[in-house]
Amino acid sequence: MVLRSVPTRGRTLDHAAFIYDICEPLLLLGKQKEYDNHILALLAPQKSGRILDIGCGTGVLTRMIADALGEGEGGEAVGIDAAAKMIRMARKKRENQTCRFEIMAAENLEFEDASFDGVVSSLFFHHVPLDLKKTTLMEAFRVLKPGGRLVIADMHLPTTSMGWLVSHVSRWFFMQPQIGENIRGVLPELIVQAGFDAPQTVACYFGYVALFNTAKPLSSGMGR
Numbered sequence: 001m002v003l004r005s006v007p008t009r010g011r012t013l014d015h016a017a018f019i020y021d022i023c024e025p026l027l028l029l030g031k032q033k034e035y036d037n038h039i040l041a042l043l044a045p046q047k048s049g050r051i052l053d054i055g056c057g058t059g060v061l062t063r064m065i066a067d068a069l070g071e072g073e074g075g076e077a078v079g080i081d082a083a084a085k086m087i088r089m090a091r092k093k094r095e096n097q098t099c100r101f102e103i104m105a106a107e108n109l110e111f112e113d114a115s116f117d118g119v120v121s122s123l124f125f126h127h128v129p130l131d132l133k134k135t136t137l138m139e140a141f142r143v144l145k146p147g148g149r150l151v152i153a154d155m156h157l158p159t160t161s162m163g164w165l166v167s168h169v170s171r172w173f174f175m176q177p178q179i180g181e182n183i184r185g186v187l188p189e190l191i192v193q194a195g196f197d198a199p200q201t202v203a204c205y206f207g208y209v210a211l212f213n214t215a216k217p218l219s220s221g222m223g224r
């Protein structure tokens with residue numbers, strides 16, 4: 001069956017799907033395991049929890065979440081990505097009762113309101129323009145249950161000279177204004193605007209990738 005990517009103004013990575021799993025560990029400077037484990041610890045999924053991974057790529061983090069849920073406990077890790085080739089790679093590696101992948105645009109999540117216990121996103125927001133960052137956060141808010149956790153790891157205000165150099169060179173080398181928005185520090189404000197609690201910045205990897213941890217308030221409407 002031919003899988004088709006969904007239209008989006010985000011920068012999808014169909015063209016890089018076949019080498020993504022070789023490049024990412026290099027880009028994360030050998031810290032991929034530590035970085036993914038940190039995200040997982042913040043998410044702290046219950047065995048029976050339902051967790052959404054937005055912009056999952058080849059699904060490395062989604063599979064780690066599924067492993068933490070355990071088989072037969074009723075939990076489910078769902079990875080979505082707009083790039084069909086990424087989803088095909090992810091499905092090849094694993095798809096079962098606790099781990100599922102769908103081709104879907106982050107700004108238009110095809111899930112019921114309040115149907116997830118946690119939402120996570122790693123290195124996705126610097127791929128989409130400002131309006132889609134906002135819409136995606138509103139969608140994350142909508143599909144999360146009240147009290148549900150949101151963990152975002154993405155490019156943010158650089159904290160070291162090397163971080164400054166790498167992030168600014170990436171912005172111009174890849175001609176990606178979406179990176180420019182991230183490294184100007186827009187994410188925390190957008191997270192709050194979508195209705196979430198003010199995010200804590202719990203870590204900064206490589207001097208430019210921040211880990212934000214927040215939650216949908218227990219008594220919440222549908223965003224501000």
Ligand SMILES: C[S@@+](CC[C@H](N)C(=O)[O-])C[C@H]1O[C@@H](n2cnc3c(N)ncnc32)[C@H](O)[C@@H]1O
Pocket residue numbers: 008009010011012013014024054055056057058061080081082083086104105106107121122123124127128132
């Ligand atoms: C840098 S990769 C991150 C993959 C993975 N989360 C990780 O940490 O390795 C960004 C992903 O976002 C996807 N993407 C870009 N725009 C998107 C959109 N509007 N909706 C869903 N996925 C999108 C790309 O196809 C790509 O797989």
